[in-house]
Amino acid sequence: MIKFDNVVKYYDGQPALNNVSFHLEKGEMAFLTGPSGSGKTTLLRLIYRDEVAESGRIIIADWDLLKLTGASIPYLRRNVGVVFQDFKLLPERTVRENVELTLRIQGVPSEEARERVTSTLKLVGLRHKSDALPTQLSGGEQQRVVIARAVIGNPAVLLADEPTGNLDPETSKEIMDVFKAVHAKGATVFIATHDPALFEHSGCRVFRLNHGGISS
């Protein structure tokens, strides 16, 4: 489902990722860890084509990202749900509208969208904040809105970048349960995190990045 072959990515002449190769099966759940600045976010951005690799091969589902035309990027991205490390919420839209956006872009009719938003917000424990603006939310609440927006489209691939950085241990556990449910429905789930508590005893594969290199 996600296949990297000798992928190299440079920033300003410095390698952020150096000859990275790995393979996630369809329906697998795995973790990505490593110190600050080791390239976790960069690796995820390559998957949803927010960055382009200098060399190597990246295959996501049926897409060969190095041969992807600009016009098909939107369709790749509709299959990849992302929990961004820096949230990327629209500040002038309510929680409901933010989460609904994923569906609007995919052309889901408004009545159906409405219902799905309500149940997804319930899932992350934010139904009572539907009409709040992101600026009226606590850090952890914003993070949960991002999670809701990422999972609502039932993406084939779910990427999460430090999804519990602003959550207390208890809420973190609830969110991990959400991810497990998405995984149980057949999605490939890939989670970047600093928190060993998330992947210890999970039985999932853990990839470690260090100075641009990967090991598992």
Add this chain to the structure above:
Amino acid sequence: MIKFDNVVKYYDGQPALNNVSFHLEKGEMAFLTGPSGSGKTTLLRLIYRDEVAESGRIIIADWDLLKLTGASIPYLRRNVGVVFQDFKLLPERTVRENVELTLRIQGVPSEEARERVTSTLKLVGLRHKSDALPTQLSGGEQQRVVIARAVIGNPAVLLADEPTGNLDPETSKEIMDVFKAVHAKGATVFIATHDPALFEHSGCRVFRLNHGGISS
């Protein structure tokens, strides 16, 4: 140094803080914890007068915040360094310029500012990123820029809101050492966090927020 007396803060008719009272001594270091949405950020925002309490009394150093005129707010804020949970970096300015801003606002001459920025960036391990823009940094690197900007002005009070949410355990330890150094120089330090590892065995007081109420 920081004194709350029966402080009440409402958002949209709901109490975010309910009768909160506590007292931090000058030069004390303490932690604030509690689940997501319990009011930690709100409490810190009251201290630097980004929000105003509905009732109660807040004293910061010599300032009685309920009697503070608009014109003296800037001078209060110059004495309170803040590590914001959502960073609040200027996206179009370099790392150096972002950190320097604190000093420019206080009217520090440019040569002196330049030197202090260099040494502070070294302290948080980001000297090699001086000329990068925030968008070119990893999440953890951005967080360290915010920390540098908060401590560079030698504030009498240092507030940190989830300062290690994007940092790996090792870098977290280094940052805690920076806070301890600031504390050793006489500053009052108050850190809001979800991570019990930060305050366990620290010997500092820990305040717990829950549903708007405080306990220690």
Add this chain to the structure above:
Amino acid sequence: MRILSFHIRTALSNMFRNIGINLLTIFSISVGLFLIAITTVTVNTLNSAVSEWTEGFGLVVYLMDSLDDESIKALKAEVENEPEVKDARFISRETAMSRLKKVLGEATLDGLDENPLPNSLEISLRQGNVQPEKVREVAARLKRLEGVEGVQFGEKWVGVLANAARRFTLFGSALGISLTVGIIFILSNTIKVLFYRRSNEIKILKLLGATSWFIRIPFLVEGVLFGSAAGLLASGASYGAAYWLGSGHALPPNLVWPTHAVILFGGALGIIGSLLAVGRIRL
């Protein structure tokens, strides 16, 4: 259909989010459109006056006030006897005045309570006799006839007027073109500013899988709304101004159309402006 209504709603909500600023922009644009409309009307007026005069005046023979109808008739016949003259048309002083009023506007001549214009004969020359020298020769001959107060080389005055009209038309066109370019700039800036204001939002929409046109359409809708709203304002203002300058007389249709066309013109500039704005921004 549903998608389009989604875009229109987005466009409207963007416009209303900063209603104050946007109204001011619309107002600025409408000032420009208004100037274009009244310049067009003025140029039209002047040119139709010139073409009317150019037709009318071949050569004008002014008659002494003392002539009675009989003598006028005789004189007319005499004039028409000249070989170069095709025909002569009697223009009474009243007709001349009402013509002048039509050209200059009733109100301009309100100060006059006596008609200072003389009776005259308007003379058309036969083809091949309109060269300056020939005309001068004929004029000299006509001047010598009994009862003629003077002869005017109409085409000379027409030349002066036509010269002025040409200059004004040139100037008006230059003004119109600069204003049009300026308006397109303002519109495309306005849209670009809206675009930049939302650039953060747009980046996020792209990451969620939005296509370029999903993002662009609201801006095109906005451009058209801006342009035609300004056009509507300008139309009202220029109609009002024309009416006022015409001292309350309704304008003839050939002068009215610019005041209506300016609405469509505004809308068209809106499309051009927003296409320029969103086309040039790489998505």
Add this chain to the structure above:
Amino acid sequence: MRILSFHIRTALSNMFRNIGINLLTIFSISVGLFLIAITTVTVNTLNSAVSEWTEGFGLVVYLMDSLDDESIKALKAEVENEPEVKDARFISRETAMSRLKKVLGEATLDGLDENPLPNSLEISLRQGNVQPEKVREVAARLKRLEGVEGVQFGEKWVGVLANAARRFTLFGSALGISLTVGIIFILSNTIKVLFYRRSNEIKILKLLGATSWFIRIPFLVEGVLFGSAAGLLASGASYGAAYWLGSGHALPPNLVWPTHAVILFGGALGIIGSLLAVGRIRL
């Protein structure tokens, strides 16, 4: 001093960050300032023409072309003998033409190769004799004198012209005021947009302890820069246009000053615009 240079640098870097859009804004504003300048020049020209004519023409006696210098002298004496007449001034046909040229512009009359104007006497009446009925009475008497071709009630034509000039002045002032208001709007919008674009940054600066003026000063500097840059452009353009319309003749100084004053005017509008923009935004 150091702080001010910091602000000016901030202002300049803000302007250059979007140099394209900002140049277009400056261009739009300069179009408005240009129109204000040429309207002022035109209104000035027209009004000085009217005031000159109003002085000159009390009552004009047109003389027959056949009169020789002797008879003209005699006629002048005779006219000055009338009790209501203060004095009579001889205006040769050449003087009359050169006056007309001065008022209408040399080029407008280029088409004429013969001077159609008659010799005349300009008559000033004694105070207390300028009421319409009195003037008519005097005119009737003068008309009966030998050698007089006609008498013109100068003030009637002056009235027509003055009427037109008054209308044009009114219209020009209305135009000038709308344009000024429009320019202030555009400037204050531009500054407001810069302000909104940076509103995120500004909120952060406030949290770091910046005072209101630390934040406002760069915007005031920008307003002045925008306004005077546009003024400079407009000044050049309007000087050029005036020169071109005057067919290459240098303009008299009383018509030139608006083309210079427009630079200061632009700067002043810039200050007003940015004060409006930053003053109204709550910090």
